[in-house]
Amino acid sequence: MLSGLDVYLWDWSYADAIVSILVSLWIGREAFAIVQSTVNVLMEGTPEVTEFADVKNAMPAIPGVEGVHDLHIWSISSSDLALSAHVEVKDAALSQTGSVVAAVKETLARGFGIGHVTLELEMTGGECASSSCDLPPGQLRENGRGSGHAGRAGHAH
Numbered sequence: 169m170l171s172g173l174d175v176y177l178w179d180w181s182y183a184d185a186i187v188s189i190l191v192s193l194w195i196g197r198e199a200f201a202i203v204q205s206t207v208n209v210l211m212e213g214t215p216e217v218t219e220f221a222d223v224k225n226a227m228p229a230i231p232g233v234e235g236v237h238d239l240h241i242w243s244i245s246s247s248d249l250a251l252s253a254h255v256e257v258k259d260a261a262l263s264q265t266g267s268v269v270a271a272v273k274e275t276l277a278r279g280f281g282i283g284h285v286t287l288e289l290e291m292t293g294g295e296c297a298s299s300s301c302d303l304p305p306g307q308l309r310e311n312g313r314g315s316g317h318a319g320r321a322g323h324a325h
Contacts, residue, residue, distance in 0.1 A: 209244070209245060212244070214242060214243075218280055223280055224239055232257055232258070232267070234256040235292065237254050237256075240253070248283060249283065251284070252286040255268070259292070269287055
């Protein structure tokens, strides 16, 4: 409207073209951001808003959690995050670990907005049940097994 008014009042015909180019650039930038976000979700990439190290450090601070490894965080939609991890706990009956799992899920939901959480409980000092745990961390990426997902070599979380 302003460019039309400018053309009408001062007969400066370039105003319309300049505003059209600026609006096109703005739309292009917004479209690129939407496509980038969509590709991240489709590729199940780590969400940019979630700091991986903060999540990894917050979990052992929960009472009953002795350690965390094989941690993966990814986007399953533009607003939903998922997490899977191996959580080390002291040797206890299954009925006693429910409160630890609930506390971890609540911490992840409230502190990081992660609503879809899958945890595998392991006894502290015991063997890891996953095939990705039997290699040192440096070899996980070299062997294409860093993601913990079969058939998705190089799929980083």
